[in-house]
Amino acid sequence: MTHSVLTPDTHASRSASRRHLLQSLQSVDTIQRPAQQPAAVQQDPSAALIRATGMYKSYRKGKLIIPVLKGVDFAIQPGEFVAIVGQSGSGKSTLLHLLGTLDEPDAGEIHFEGNRIDNLPSKAKDVLRNKYFGMIFQFYHLLPELSTLENVLMPSMIGQGVMRYWWNRREHAQRATELLDMVGLGHRLTHKPKELSGGEMQRAAIARALVSGPQMLLADEPTGNLDRQSGTEVMRMLRSLNREQNLTIIMVTHDSTIAGMADRTVRLVEGLVERVG
Amino acid sequence: MFKLILSWRYLRTRYIALASIISVTLGVATLIVVNSVMAGFSQEMHRRLHGILSDLIFESVSLGGLPDAQWHKDEIGKALGDDLVGITATVQVPAMLSFQVRGQWITRQVNLIGIDQETYADVGDFAQYLLHPENRRTLSFLLRENGYDERLPESGWEQRRLRIEYQRAFEDQLRQVETSRRAALGGPSPSEELATMLPPSDPYGSIPTDPYSTTHGQHQKVEQFDEAKEQFTGVILGLMIASVRHRDPDGEVRDYFLCRPGDDVNLTFPTSPPSGHAPSAQSARFTVVDLYESKMSEYDSTFAFVPIEELQRLRGMIDPETGVTSVTSLLIRLRPGANLAEARDRLMDRFPADQYAYRIQTWRDMQGPLLAAVQMETTILNILLFLIIAVAGFGILATFFMIVVEKTRDVGVLKALGAPSSGVMSIFLSYGFSLGTVGSGVGMVLGLLFVHYINEIAAGLEWLTGREVFDPTVYYFQEIPTEIEPLMVVLVLIGATSIAVLASVLPALRAARLHPVEALRYE
Ligand SMILES: Nc1ncnc2c1ncn2[C@@H]1O[C@H](COP(=O)(O)OP(=O)(O)OP(=O)(O)O)[C@@H](O)[C@H]1O
Ligand SMILES: [Mg+2]
Numbered sequence: 182m183t184h185s186v187l188t189p190d191t192h193a194s195r196s197a198s199r200r201h202l203l204q205s206l207q208s209v210d211t212i213q214r215p216a217q218q219p220a221a222v223q224q225d226p227s228a229a230l231i232r233a234t235g236m237y238k239s240y241r242k243g244k245l246i247i248p249v250l251k252g253v254d255f256a257i258q259p260g261e262f263v264a265i266v267g268q269s270g271s272g273k274s275t276l277l278h279l280l281g282t283l284d285e286p287d288a289g290e291i292h293f294e295g296n297r298i299d300n301l302p303s304k305a306k307d308v309l310r311n312k313y314f315g316m317i318f319q320f321y322h323l324l325p326e327l328s329t330l331e332n333v334l335m336p337s338m339i340g341q342g343v344m345r346y347w348w349n350r351r352e353h354a355q356r357a358t359e360l361l362d363m364v365g366l367g368h369r370l371t372h373k374p375k376e377l378s379g380g381e382m383q384r385a386a387i388a389r390a391l392v393s394g395p396q397m398l399l400a401d402e403p404t405g406n407l408d409r410q411s412g413t414e415v416m417r418m419l420r421s422l423n424r425e426q427n428l429t430i431i432m433v434t435h436d437s438t439i440a441g442m443a444d445r446t447v448r449l450v451e452g453l454v455e456r457v458g
Numbered sequence: 459m460f461k462l463i464l465s466w467r468y469l470r471t472r473y474i475a476l477a478s479i480i481s482v483t484l485g486v487a488t489l490i491v492v493n494s495v496m497a498g499f500s501q502e503m504h505r506r507l508h509g510i511l512s513d514l515i516f517e518s519v520s521l522g523g524l525p526d527a528q529w530h531k532d533e534i535g536k537a538l539g540d541d542l543v544g545i546t547a548t549v550q551v552p553a554m555l556s557f558q559v560r561g562q563w564i565t566r567q568v569n570l571i572g573i574d575q576e577t578y579a580d581v582g583d584f585a586q587y588l589l590h591p592e593n594r595r596t597l598s599f600l601l602r603e604n605g606y607d608e609r610l611p612e613s614g615w616e617q618r619r620l621r622i623e624y625q626r627a628f629e630d631q632l633r634q635v636e637t638s639r640r641a642a643l644g645g646p647s648p649s650e651e652l653a654t655m656l657p658p659s660d661p662y663g664s665i666p667t668d669p670y671s672t673t674h675g676q677h678q679k680v681e682q683f684d685e686a687k688e689q690f691t692g693v694i695l696g697l698m699i700a701s702v703r704h705r706d707p708d709g710e711v712r713d714y715f716l717c718r719p720g721d722d723v724n725l726t727f728p729t730s731p732p733s734g735h736a737p738s739a740q741s742a743r744f745t746v747v748d749l750y751e752s753k754m755s756e757y758d759s760t761f762a763f764v765p766i767e768e769l770q771r772l773r774g775m776i777d778p779e780t781g782v783t784s785v786t787s788l789l790i791r792l793r794p795g796a797n798l799a800e801a802r803d804r805l806m807d808r809f810p811a812d813q814y815a816y817r818i819q820t821w822r823d824m825q826g827p828l829l830a831a832v833q834m835e836t837t838i839l840n841i842l843l844f845l846i847i848a849v850a851g852f853g854i855l856a857t858f859f860m861i862v863v864e865k866t867r868d869v870g871v872l873k874a875l876g877a878p879s880s881g882v883m884s885i886f887l888s889y890g891f892s893l894g895t896v897g898s899g900v901g902m903v904l905g906l907l908f909v910h911y912i913n914e915i916a917a918g919l920e921w922l923t924g925r926e927v928f929d930p931t932v933y934y935f936q937e938i939p940t941e942i943e944p945l946m947v948v949l950v951l952i953g954a955t956s957i958a959v960l961a962s963v964l965p966a967l968r969a970a971r972l973h974p975v976e977a978l979r980y981e
Contacts, residue, residue: 311876326467
């Protein structure tokens with residue numbers, strides 16, 4: 182049964198990392214999962230955290246076919262901070278959505294920790310997004326009905342049943358409060374998103390993306406809607422998360438200064454990757 | 459968990475949705491009120507019908523009735539065994555009642571019932587519908603001195619004596635005036651003239667006629683019978699036979715009595731002829747001794763009760779040689795909780811239709827059409843009101859679609875955070891469920907309050923509109939009867955809530971099917 186969830190891979194470290202992912206997927210309901218990177222991955226530096234090969238994606242509107250990605254190959258090592266740049270409409274968001282399993286490629290494969298994830302059943306993808314990936318959007322996308330704290334708690338609520346969540350509600354609230362403290366919103370817990378500024382909302386969104394201890398952060402123009410100062414603040418935050426907690430970050434941007442703050446830049450041109458730096 | 463908190467938040471922040479379930483609330487309240495009133499009505503009606511009719515009615519279709527009542531009673535006792543609690547014999551015949559009001563003859567068509575004073579009260583609540591309190595305790599066909607219902611102050615012996623005294627004084631006076639006038643004019647003897655002038659107080663000769671003793675000795679009794687001291691055989695009339703119900707100028711409903719206890723009436727009914735002879739009409743004079751008010755107009759306007767022996771004697775239902783009496787029906791009361799239909803079937807087996815021309819019915823069979831009509835009315839009202847709630851369901855559907863469209867981006871976010879489609883769907887389903895619960899819960903409270911204060915509300919409406927909402931002349935109930943059936947309330951709540959849930963299924967499915975990427979791009 183578990184084999185249908187994940188298909189075998191030819192990667193060298195596949196058995197060790199797959200075992201890890203399988204175990205985690207089997208115990209999707211537990212909050213106790215290693216916050217640290219799995220030993221197997223750290224021991225093998227050549228192992229990519231996420232690897233996309235030959236990715237094709239086109240949108241179809243009636244007879245009109247708009248090809249967006251035309252065979253993207255691309256790998257990111259654990260602990261890397263990568264910026265994806267490209268012209269507007271070049272397919273940056275599309276690529277990020279594919280990596281985050283929000284969409285499926287027409288062709289090509291995506292491997293996470295050595296396991297193919299693009300063809301997983303939707304339940305397993307839900308678990309991946311909930312526990313392994315954190316996502317940040319240009320327009321923050323906080324839920325307007327919920328307070329800042331509740332927004333940050335949302336991934337934990339989604340990942341667990343009522344009983345288990347209720348049982349651990351203090352730990353969850355504590356962790357969320359710590360994260361909000363970290364992003365400088367410790368005093369705004371009960372405020373609704375409407376009562377926050379753009380920068381504050383984006384920081385709350387970062388806290389939300391971190392709450393379940395993801396291995397990878399996917400950020401789609403996190404500073405796109407912010408003024409320079411808030412943008413820099415958000416970037417410093419991402420930078421230090423990457424440095425201090427060894428968090429892998431993939432960030433889409435079209436601001437070259439922002440892109441310059443990343444370890445590495447990947448440029449998308451005409452549906453293909455053009456490596457820079 | 460997130461489903462609960464989100465649907466709760468949507469409930470708290472989307473008052474438009476609450477507005478959309480007001481129709482559910484009203485529908486539920488109306489359903490509860492209507493069902494309670496209908497149940498109250500039919501329960502009250504059942505209670506009354508059942509009180510008037512006994513559990514089982516065993517009747518002969520022929521005019522002559524069941525020969526040998528005692529043998530039938532014994533056989534029924536054997537067939538029913540322990541279930542039998544009471545049995546009484548009656549003679550029921552169609553009859554014409556006539557009496558005089560201020561010189562005018564009034565006739566009514568009645569259902570004349572001869573009852574056994576000792577046992578009739580065993581099979582039904584007959585006695586409790588009588589107006590004289592003593593008669594309610596022990597039934598008697600003798601006229602009481604006074605003390606009838608407050609509506610009948612001028613009744614009983616007191617009144618009878620006064621009336622006859624007045625009548626005699628009036629006749630004397632008339633005779634004197636006539637004598638002096640005749641004396642002055644020198645006309646014919648006044649006593650001859652009087653017979654044509656005065657309305658005859660009794661056209662049949664003032665005493666009950668006896669078909670078995672048509673001897674000349676009767677004439678002597680004519681002289682002896684003193685209306686002021688004696689009475690004829692008693693008769694108990696249905697209240698509506700003896701009265702007209704009307705409304706005062708100031709709106710009070712009153713019964714105007716045409717005849718009261720103490721008055722004399724005539725009854726004409728068919729005899730039970732020996733075979734080979736045709737039935738003939740038989741008349742006799744009776745004294746009204748009490749009135750009967752069951753508040754079921756069908757009965758109050760047709761029933762007249764007399765002692766069974768008298769009716770048997772007058773109709774010739776006593777065999778002159780053996781003294782064996784026949785009756786037309788036997789009324790049977792069963793042990794409480796006994797299965798009526800089953801007992802009826804046992805009797806039907808004992809008296810098969812091809813050998814005995816008897817009709818054996820339960821009281822429900824007798825009142826089948828009426829009870830069925832009430833039942834059908836209730837059903838139709840329920841269907842109509844549920845349609846109203848269904849219409850409300852479409853309102854909810856539309857509102858929910860709006861909310862789902864409005865929440866498209868949030869749905870995308872939830873999916874990006876790993877919420878499964880089923881979870882997204884259940885946000886909206888539980889939203890619909892809680893709206894339905896709130897709507898029908900409020901409706902239930904409103905409905906129950908309405909039922910509880912229904913008479914006060916009716917009075918308030920009367921005061922407001924100046925029109926009578928509940929007219930006692932129409933319904934024969936002093937107030938609106940209600941009966942809250944818990945099962946009905948539960949079913950209504952379940953029905954209304956499931957309509958709300960059903961209405962949220964489509965929008966919820968739409969939300970669940972939203973593609974996360976498209977939902978996130980949605981602005
Ligand atoms: N649902 C869709 N149907 C048709 N075409 C689409 C759809 N979604 C995206 N596209 C097209 O795909 C291309 C890539 O879109 P995408 O959003 O990935 O670009 P982007 O690089 O993120 O641009 P930006 O920098 O403006 O955010 C665009 O040309 C867009 O028009
Ligand atoms: Mg984009």
